Amino acid sequence: QSVLTQPPSASGTPGQRVTISCSGSSSNIGSNYVYWYQQLPGTAPKLLIYRNNQRPSGVPDRFSGSKSGTSASLAISGLRSEDEAYYHCAVWDGSLSGRVLFGGGTKLTVL
Amino acid sequence: EVQVVESGGGLVQPGGSLRLSCAASGFTFSSYWMTWVRQAPGKGLEWVANIKQDGSEKYYVDSVKGRFTISRDNAKNSLYLQMNSLTAEDTAVYSCARTWSGYLSGWFDPWGQGTLVTVSS
Numbered sequence: 001q002s003v004l005t006q007p008p009s010a011s012g013t014p015g016q017r018v019t020i021s022c023s024g025s026s027s028n029i030g031s032n033y034v035y036w037y038q039q040l041p042g043t044a045p046k047l048l049i050y051r052n053n054q055r056p057s058g059v060p061d062r063f064s065g066s067k068s069g070t071s072a073s074l075a076i077s078g079l080r081s082e083d084e085a086y087y088h089c090a091v092w093d094g095s096l097s098g099r100v101l102f103g104g105g106t107k108l109t110v111l
Numbered sequence: 112e113v114q115v116v117e118s119g120g121g122l123v124q125p126g127g128s129l130r131l132s133c134a135a136s137g138f139t140f141s142s143y144w145m146t147w148v149r150q151a152p153g154k155g156l157e158w159v160a161n162i163k164q165d166g167s168e169k170y171y172v173d174s175v176k177g178r179f180t181i182s183r184d185n186a187k188n189s190l191y192l193q194m195n196s197l198t199a200e201d202t203a204v205y206s207c208a209r210t211w212s213g214y215l216s217g218w219f220d221p222w223g224q225g226t227l228v229t230v231s232s
Contacts, residue, residue, distance in 0.1 A: 032215070032217075033216070033217070033218070034217075035217045035218050035219075037156075037219075043224070044206060044221075044222040044223060044224050044225060045156065045206075045219075045222050046220075046221075046222070047218070047219065047220040047221075050211070050218050050220075051218075056220065088155065088156050090156070090158075090217030090219075091217050092215045092216060092217055094215075097170075097173065098170065098215070099158055099170070099172055099173075100146075100158035100161075100216070100217045101158070101217075102148075102155055102156040102157065102158065102217075103155065104155040105155045105156070
């Protein structure tokens with residue numbers, strides 16, 4: 001079970017707005033940047049959001065990230081069929097020996 | 112094109128060893144931390160290890176400490192993961208990734224497609 005908690009699944013219809021949450025603690029999300037990755041079926045993860053809310057070039061502005069306290073969220077507006085994928089949050093955890101934590105991943109289904 | 116490509120995966124018996132490689136191109140390899148991440152079948156992502164630009168600092172997830180060794184050869188633009196005393200729990204796709212903003216970071220871009228390691232008798 002991941003220290004970072006994500007819902008295992010989410011869904012929406014085309015055009016809808018969906019959000020995916022990532023819950024952690026003061027030693028990780030509460031004190032470090034959060035990153036989001038999109039993993040399409042059979043492909044490598046792709047950076048979607050860095051430093052909580054920044055989009056790399058090429059990522060549509062339909063994708064946005066936010067953070068509040070020990071939780072973070074990824075929002076996808078104007079949902080499209082090609083958004084169907086797994087979404088993973090990641091953050092450095094400063095407790096004990098330190099490590100990067102990933103959430104368990106959320107499977108987004110576009111209905 | 113900026114890319115990383117892994118190789119070296121395969122089937123290995125419990126207790127065996129394997130060495131993974133990651134070939135980097137399209138960027139100044141020696142300027143970046145590099146990281147190995149794995150994904151067991153049907154499971155989420157797990158950070159495995161990372162290494163500083165000059166190889167002087169290395170960090171590992173607790174479950175592989177003492178068994179895995181990360182290394183790099185900047186002259187060959189290559190990253191490695193030596194895996195010893197393998198168990199079934201190490202079965203996963205292993206990916207390498209360029210790491211931004213130092214070791215205190217979950218910022219990985221790009222990732223390779225990964226190489227599958229299967230530990231089974």
